[in-house]
Amino acid sequence: MKSYKALITLDLKLALRQKSVIFFNYLFPLIFFFIFGQAMHAERGAAMTIVISMVLIIGILGNGLFGAGIRAVQEREANILRRYKVTPISPAPLLVASVVTGWILYMPNVLLIFTLAHFLYGMPWPNSMPSILLFTTIAICGFRSIGLILASVVNSMQESQLLVQLIYLPMLFLSGATFPLAMFPSWLLVVTQFVPATYMVTGIQGMLLRNEGIAANIQPAVALLLTAFVGLFISYKLFRWEKEEKIRASAKLWLAAVLTPFLLLGFWQMHARTGIAKTKILNRQLARSETLLIRGARIFVGDGQVIENGSVLVRSGKIAAV
Amino acid sequence: MNTAAPAISVQSLKKSYGDVHAVKGIDFTIQSGEVFGLLGPNGAGKTTTVEILEGLRPRTGGEVTVLGFDPDRQREQLKDRIGVCLQATNLPEKIRVREAMQVFASFYTRHVDLNKLLQRLQLEEKRDAFYGTLSGGQKQRLALALALINDPQLIFLDEPTTGLDPQVRVEIHSLLEELKREHRTILMTTHYIEEAERLCDRVAIVDEGRIIALDTPARLQQQSRNASSIVVTCATPFPQNRPTWAEAIQSSLDPTSRTLTVNSRRPAATLVDLVKWIDQQGLELTDVSLKQPSLEDVFIELTGKSLRE
Numbered sequence: 001m002k003s004y005k006a007l008i009t010l011d012l013k014l015a016l017r018q019k020s021v022i023f024f025n026y027l028f029p030l031i032f033f034f035i036f037g038q039a040m041h042a043e044r045g046a047a048m049t050i051v052i053s054m055v056l057i058i059g060i061l062g063n064g065l066f067g068a069g070i071r072a073v074q075e076r077e078a079n080i081l082r083r084y085k086v087t088p089i090s091p092a093p094l095l096v097a098s099v100v101t102g103w104i105l106y107m108p109n110v111l112l113i114f115t116l117a118h119f120l121y122g123m124p125w126p127n128s129m130p131s132i133l134l135f136t137t138i139a140i141c142g143f144r145s146i147g148l149i150l151a152s153v154v155n156s157m158q159e160s161q162l163l164v165q166l167i168y169l170p171m172l173f174l175s176g177a178t179f180p181l182a183m184f185p186s187w188l189l190v191v192t193q194f195v196p197a198t199y200m201v202t203g204i205q206g207m208l209l210r211n212e213g214i215a216a217n218i219q220p221a222v223a224l225l226l227t228a229f230v231g232l233f234i235s236y237k238l239f240r241w242e243k244e245e246k247i248r249a250s251a252k253l254w255l256a257a258v259l260t261p262f263l264l265l266g267f268w269q270m271h272a273r274t275g276i277a278k279t280k281i282l283n284r285q286l287a288r289s290e291t292l293l294i295r296g297a298r299i300f301v302g303d304g305q306v307i308e309n310g311s312v313l314v315r316s317g318k319i320a321a322v
Numbered sequence: 323m324n325t326a327a328p329a330i331s332v333q334s335l336k337k338s339y340g341d342v343h344a345v346k347g348i349d350f351t352i353q354s355g356e357v358f359g360l361l362g363p364n365g366a367g368k369t370t371t372v373e374i375l376e377g378l379r380p381r382t383g384g385e386v387t388v389l390g391f392d393p394d395r396q397r398e399q400l401k402d403r404i405g406v407c408l409q410a411t412n413l414p415e416k417i418r419v420r421e422a423m424q425v426f427a428s429f430y431t432r433h434v435d436l437n438k439l440l441q442r443l444q445l446e447e448k449r450d451a452f453y454g455t456l457s458g459g460q461k462q463r464l465a466l467a468l469a470l471i472n473d474p475q476l477i478f479l480d481e482p483t484t485g486l487d488p489q490v491r492v493e494i495h496s497l498l499e500e501l502k503r504e505h506r507t508i509l510m511t512t513h514y515i516e517e518a519e520r521l522c523d524r525v526a527i528v529d530e531g532r533i534i535a536l537d538t539p540a541r542l543q544q545q546s547r548n549a550s551s552i553v554v555t556c557a558t559p560f561p562q563n564r565p566t567w568a569e570a571i572q573s574s575l576d577p578t579s580r581t582l583t584v585n586s587r588r589p590a591a592t593l594v595d596l597v598k599w600i601d602q603q604g605l606e607l608t609d610v611s612l613k614q615p616s617l618e619d620v621f622i623e624l625t626g627k628s629l630r631e
Contacts, residue, residue, distance in 0.1 A: 006428035010421060017416040079412045083468075086376060086406035087429040088398045 003089050007097035008104075015067075015105055024066065025105055029059040033113055037121060048123045049208040050180070053201045055113055056136060057177040061197060063106050064143025065150065065164045068098050072151035073160040081241045091239035095232055099144040103137060110136050128207040131214040135207065135221060139200050142224035145231025146196075146258060152238040153252045163255075171197040182283040186276075193275050194266030196224065196259070202275065205282050223261040231258045327390065329354040329476050329507040330375060335384035337370050344370045346531035347384070354475065355505040357498075359512060359522035361621065367531040368511040369409070369480060375509070376406055376478055389476055402431055405474035407465050409481050415454030419445055419464060422453065423471065430472035443467045443497070459490035466497060477501065479510040483517060495520060515618040525617070529625045543614050550589040552596065555581045555609040567595040589614070 015021045036042070036051040075081050084094065110133065117123040126132060146167070154160040172178055174188075175197030181189060192198045199220030206212040214221055234254050240247065256263075269275040299307040299322060312322055330352040337345040345367045352358045360368045373379045375386060377393040377400045386393055391400040413422050423440065427433040440446050443463045448456060456464065462482070469477060482498065483491040491514075498521055501508060512518055518525050519539045526536040535542060549571055559579035567573075569588040575581070586592035589612055600607055 002428040003425075006425045010417065010425045013421065014414050014416055075414075078414075079410055080414060082408060083411035083413060084429075085378060086401065086408060087426065088401040088431075089429045090398075 003093045004096060007093050008100050011097050011101035012104060015101060021067070021105070024062055025059070026109065028062070029055045029109055029113070030116075032058055033116065042117070042123075043121045046209055048117050048121050049205050052113060052117060052208065053204040054177045056110065056204060057175055057197055057200050058172065059106065059109055060136065060139050060143050060200065061168055061171055063102050063140060064145075064147040065168050067102050067105070067147065068144040069147030069150040069164055070157075070160055072098065072148055073154060073157055076151070076240060077157055077243050079243070085241035091236050091241075095148055095235050095239070098148060099141055099228070099232070102144040103140045106140050107133075107137070126208050127211050128213055131212070131217075132204065132207050134214050135200075135203055135217060138221055138224045138228070141228035142196065142231070145228045145235070146255075148235040149231045149238075149255055149258050152235045152240065153247060153254055155246050156243075163252075171195055174198065176201045176279070180283065181279045189276050189279065190270055192279075193269035194262055196220075196227065196262045199223065199262075199265070199275070202278055202282060206278065209282060219265060223265050226261040227258055230260070234258060327354075328352060328387075329356070329389060330358075330509065331385075331387045332371075332375070333385040335371065335374065335386055336382045337367075337374060337379070338382045344531055345374075348528075348531075348533050350526055350533065350536060352507060352509060354507045357502050357508045357510070357521055357523045359510050359518040359525040360528055361512060361515070361518050361525050361617075362528035363513065363625070366528045368528050371528070372478055372480055372509065372511055376404065377401055402472065403474060403476070405469035405472065405477040407469040407477070407479045407482055409484065411465065413453045413464075415452060417453045418450050419453070419456070420449040422464065423467065426468050426471050432473065433471050434473045436471075439467050439470060458486055459493060462486060462490070462494060463497075466494070470501075474506070476507045476509070479508060481511055481513070483512070483514065491517075515616060515621065519617050527621060527624055534624050535620070539617055542620050543617060544588075545620065549585040549587050550612060550614045552584045552586065552589055552593055553581065553609075553611045553613070554584075554596065554600065554607060556600065557606040557608050560605070561603065565599065567592050567599065570596075 015025075033051060033055045036054055037048070040047045040051060042048040042051045081094075114123075114125070114129075118125060147164075150163055150167070151160060154163055174192045174195045176192065177197065181192060181198075184192065199217070203212075203217040203220050206217060210216075234257060238247065238251065238254065295311045296309055297312065299310045299312060301307065301322065307322070310322065312319060328351045330350075332348055332350050335345055335348045336343070348367075348371060350358075360371065362368050370379065374381045375388050375393055377388075377397040380394050388400055389403055391403075393400055417425075419440070420436070423436045427436060437446075440449055443466060445460065445463055445467060448460060453461070453464070466482070469479075479498070483494050486494065495517065498508070498510075502521065508521075510517075510521070522539060524536065524538050525542060526533045527542070528534070535545070537545070557580075560575055560582050562575075562579075564573060564582075567584065567586075569586050569591045571585045571587065573582060573584040576583075584592060584596060593610075593612070597607070597610075
């Protein structure tokens with residue numbers, strides 16, 4: 001147990017001494033937050049929920065793939081793991097420390113973003129905050145694990161960079177974090193149901209817009225949790241301490257093994273279509289979330305009455321006042 | 323030498339990587355408290371042998387016991403008890419010296435007082451320095467500190483001074499001598515002959531996966547085909563006709579007739595005889611020196627190779 005604690009403390013210190021960690025983990029999401037916040041007029045309606053889900057998914061993807069994946073490869077390539085190899089520890093404390101460190105480093109971000117959204121853009125505190133925190137925790141563990149398994153199946157730094165981009169970019173674009181899923185043709189919507197990041201976006205949006213709890217998102221939560229455990233287990237089994245130990249190319253298939261929970265979830269969704277339906281409901285809800293006032297209109301009221309030059313107030317898709 | 327169980331015992335150890343036979347049947351025993359050197363050119367199988375003993379690599383064949391453990395099957399217990407200083411390892415650039423000590427201390431079931439260890443390796447002033455800012459010698463001292471952190475009775479040193487400048491090498495040597503005085507068992511690999519001569523009680527010369535000679539550095543030198551030469555200088559000239567001294571092969575006089583060189587395979591016996599004769603002749607001895615073939619000569623003779631090829 002001592003070694004777990006010591007490695008977590010060390011990983012945290014090392015991370016905070018790294019300029020790239022400070023930039024990508026803390027500054028980068030904030031930059032996105034303000035750019036998206038301005039561009040999408042986040043002070044209006046529910047646009048803030050889109051901004052928040054975007055910023056969170058970009059951060060968690062980066063934290064997992066770059067923070068855990070690339071760093072683990074670096075440590076092996078620099079002969080640092082070789083030094084640990086002669087001590088009595090197993091890979092377990094190194095892997096667990098990486099996941100825990102990623103979580104500790106990322107969580108302040110979540111709180112900061114919600115605080116900024118509340119005070120700068122007037123977003124009410126979500127009722128489902130505990131569920132949101134739990135869900136982001138599971139997501140961080142899942143994506144850290146994906147990063148670690150990635151590190152364990154590549155043989156060089158270049159290979160890891162390539163593989164990370166191959167996973168990072170599709171996840172970013174297909175998840176609805178950068179382009180709203182409403183823009184997607186229906187065949188592409190089916191594809192998105194195989195992407196873990198999609199469930200993160202719809203999960204967080206559902207929790208924010210519809211006060212959903214973790215129970216309503218139990219499928220993606222379980223899938224992410226499975227990814228975390230399977231990923232850690234396979235990373236442990238494939239762990240290499242030295243860059244000279246090469247792994248055969250077919251080992252990259254283990255990456256697919258980690259994504260199996262989502263493959264199953266994707267196929268199930270092709271059949272059930274609840275995920276796509278949820279995406280559409282969320283989009284509709286987002287679209288009509290703005291408060292609208294129509295002035296100088298001729299209004300035909302349901303009872304036959306006609307008001308010349310009147311005003312209608314629409315709030316959350318419903319007429320609130322005439 | 324003590325009669326307790328040997329620290330390391332190796333019998334017909336073999337290691338193959340596919341068709342490549344890196345170690346082809348090696349036998350040796352290291353008593354506790356002994357400093358044992360594995361000497362050989364690159365690729366001779368030294369590092370592979372040491373890594374098998376450290377529990378880092380499984381062996382292909384043979385019997386190995388290290389501190390009573392089987393390195394293949396009792397890896398963790400073994401690693402908890404030994405100290406290892408590997409070639410070409412690194413620590414993160416931004417780790418502080420004391421943090422490295424703390425984190426490595428946490429890996430073992432017991433550890434020594436970290437401040438005392440830092441003091442001993444003259445790293446006290448550097449305790450808050452980042453690893454990336456240390457000099458080569460300081461990094462190597464830290465590597466030794468980490469190898470000593472669990473107070474090991476058995477220490478493995480894989481080329482502990484390779485790539486260091488001569489002054490730092492001397493520094494590391496005196497540290498190793500100190501460990502030797504504490505009766506710790508040390509197994510080291512090196513390709514510096516002087517290092518083996520200075521530090522090792524016994525040396526095994528390894529070439530192409532086999533041990534081709536194993537003895538104390540002194541006796542290995544005696545095995546050399548090259549004879550030692552004894553050079554004596556007297557205040558007055560030597561007489562022209564000289565007897566044949568015990569074990570001497572040949573002798574020659576320099577042009578002044580005051581310096582005599584005698585070649586011998588057993589210089590000790592020859593020297594006694596020679597000095598007696600000088601005394602009988604009533605000559606006044608001003609200087610005596612003995613030149614032995616170096617371990618390097620022995621090495622080249624045995625392997626036909628230079629150590630640093």
